[in-house]
Amino acid sequence: MREDMSEVTTSLQRPVTNEGRSRLVRHVDSFEIQPPNPPSPNGVPRSAWARARRRVSRWHRPYTAILLLLDFAAAAFASYTAIRTFDQATAGFHQAQNDPTWFYTVAFLLLPLGWLVILWFNGAYDRRCLGLGPDEFKRVIRAGVTVCAAVSFLAFATKTDLSRFTVGTALLLALLLILLGRILTRFVLHTVRRNIQQAAHRMVLVGTLPECLEVYTAVTRTPAAGLVPVAIHITDGYAAAKGVQTPVPVYAGRDVLALVREVGADTIAVCGSASAEPGELRRLAWQLEGSGVDLVVAPQLTDIAGPRVHIRPIEGLPLLHVEEPTLSGPALLAKNMMDRVAAGLGLLALIPVFVAIAIAIRISDPGPVFFRQPRVGHEGRTFRVWKFRTMYVDAEDRLASLVDQNETDGMLFKMKQDPRVFPVGRFLRASSLDELPQLINVLKGEMSLVGPRPLPADDGDFLGDVRRRLLVRPGMTGLWQVSGRSDLSWDEAVRLDLYYVDNWSLAYDLSILWRTVGVVVARKGAY
Template identity: 60%
Template sequence: MHDLAAPSTSAVAPPATTGPPSVGAPEAVANTLAPSLESSLVIEPGGVQRSPRTRSGTRQTRWALRYRLLLLLLDFLSCSAAGWAVIHMYPQAEAGFFDRTVLNWTALLILPAAWIFALWVHGAYEGRYLGLGPDEFKRVLKAIISLTAVVCFLAFTQKADLSRLSVGTVLPLTATVTLLVRFVTRKALHVIRKRGRASQRILLVGTLGEALSVYRITTRNPNAGLVPVGICLTEPTSEQASLPIPVFNGKVEPLDRVKQVGADTIAVCGARGVSPEALRRLAWQLEGSGVDLVVAPSLTNIAGPRVHIRPVEGLPLLHVEEPTISGVGWLIKGLFDRLAAFFGLLLISPILGIAALAIKISDPGPVFFRQARAGRGGHTIRVWKFRTMYVDAEERLAELLGSNETDGLLFKMSNDPRITRVGHFLRKTSIDELPQLINVLLGEMSLVGPRPLPVKNEEFAGDVRRRMLVRPGITGLWQVSGRSNLSWEDAVRLDLYYVDNWSLAFDFMILYKTLFAVMKRDGAY
């Protein structure tokens, strides 16, 4: 139910009373919602006959099939290339009773076929894991572990005199090449999706508030490949929504609206307005139609690993685990932070020395700026940073408060007159943040975490205080998502998402993305 789809190239013109003149119009259009006396969602009892032929002929399945076939071909070639490389790296590595011809066929055909089968068994070709998130890569790693175990088992039971060096090289090399190829393929998919193709076209079904919430989330990241093309309300309302997609408030069956706007997926937003019986009948109706059905629960900003479905007497219960902010993983994070900070300070010491000299020459005053910030649990820490402003910056802050370009606790101004010429360069390149490795080495901060806020405990209430459950970080989800271009609300949302869904893999992903964020320099000032 989560296949990828290429959007229709033709615009659909809904009735004049229900939306804009064409779907996907660039300008925002105010949709006036005419009130009605009953729910607008009509779902007839029963369902259509299940028809694989009908589904295979849909636009969505054709595109998804092509993408999966491309991955299958690339995975096969990746394993074949690894086998070919190992054969030429170790030309004397015979495999017991295998002669050279059999060994070549095994490395170039049999092993790649087994690799494809292992990937398929572990779900590496399922549409819901492709295009976004770490699950696709996790399944590749699980597949290589399984294939390695099978090869070792067969070698042991058949007493085959396999070259340990060859086996120990070809399988890790296969996994490495496959991960690299899939990463490049994913980036190419993201480029295509940003151009409006290879995406699922979604009809949102629910109340206006629920539908708008899902609309904002799905349009926030075009790489996800989810493109809302219409909203079908389940409750009458007289409110107005300024959206570039039509909002339907008339009594209508969802399948009719799907055909009208050219959607290939129905997304039920929340539980209000759609009863369990209506949702079940809707699922029956969509069988064989080629239209997917997804349900967006009210529980948001909780990552997949924390959510598990627990069926009880046919009732699917969502079991939500507590955030993992303690235990072995947390100890490994602390150890990694300190080791990375120690060796990082040694490695970049020449850069730190040059930056300190430039600051001292450009403006009289201290090299470092030590500001009190809130650490884990609200405890005060003093953050190490290179000084990027004139020495009287704090005294001049009051006269600039009216020019603050953010809506949160931090003061941000793109053309702050208090920043020195050297300071502008240090901020653009994020070199001014590097001394915070000292805080990491002391255990006051982490490499990855929420940004430390100024010490104003009276303002750390409600959701904002929850971000202090973990140590603040030099980089974080906010930095790889827009930095200073983000609103305060978005910054807090990203910090809370990090706290609620922390994992070591999440940290490494943020560190990887930080490199590109620093090079891009977007939002750094």
């Protein structure tokens, strides 16, 4: 048997199911020789109507219909609220009392329809941006600015006498309500994707087996993204995958479009160097024209956020330019100022809470209220972190007898039922109230509100990639805390910390702070 990709087809004999998504159960050790599929014609113009007819992944149609109804209702309700709040005679058209029919037609029909049209032309209903990332909200805001400009232009062109304050209130309220509707529908969509694995894009990964498995791990790490790999098409021959455990069926030497139809997919993800041959990716794009199948390229740029990646085309060659991480400059100065101000105000506001917690600790176990432990901070400098004491005073002496019961890997010792923690301390840990004194470290500039988790200083020098996390100040909360906290493995926690170091921004910090509230309330991974 030859490793000729044009003549050999490798596939698993088991049917494709979603069950393989969560466990490694398939072994690539069974092959079948089939004649190659005839190539599809490339570069032939297709009808735009044929391209629009999709045979799979129709979840976005009812979702888009719901968004249309909600956006129309939001715009109409905003107009109604503005009219009811202010005097009807000045609620937009001053001629409203003379011609109320026209006034209400504009306020409750034409203006909401205008919102829908402008939202549509700004791509706010594009299925590629629905449900994930900030792009959907950016398009809604851009549409809101366009609506304001259009209303202003029409009023000027027709010399219509408007109540600027009332119309501005209606437009601003409509924008806020539309954004709120998008947030609520996205929450429902994410819940559906996580719990019943519906409303998702089914993907075929194309590339070498290691590259495809890396992309598989990345996209399945976030079920809310709605990307479900259902098959892998390897480009380096079946021998590279023989005997290897894979989460989904593996194929080789197949016509990719025919394979997509066979497994019921709607997206092809070209991974890494799969398109090394010049023109191969372009011919694949030609082949997919009119098929309703999306083509995405997953370059070998892992854990790099979108704002750092820019496409710079040169004579038809799209170059991905990766910017350096922002580790200094005005943004970092603003972050430090925000940390100090928030920490100072927080300490003043939390004085009653601190007093109550201190009394509860002293009643539970006589001893110091605070626990201070050496931690490694910015650029390897050691500092003492402030925490409310949650363990008995002899906790350090009892640690040696519990080392073999450690439930985590890496540098930290964790037990879900640690006998050294007294009852009040267990509540403080579960509610994260024991971390509040770290505001003192933030005020002193030793920590930040958001950053990598501070690690103990008694584990020696940090080696390898772990040292990179010392480029920024450790934080009271961070990406690791809103992604699982103590339930994460050490490697996963390090990966999240390094991702934050390379991609942090003020907006990202605010997002993590907001997500922290939900995690703390739900007490996820806290023990």
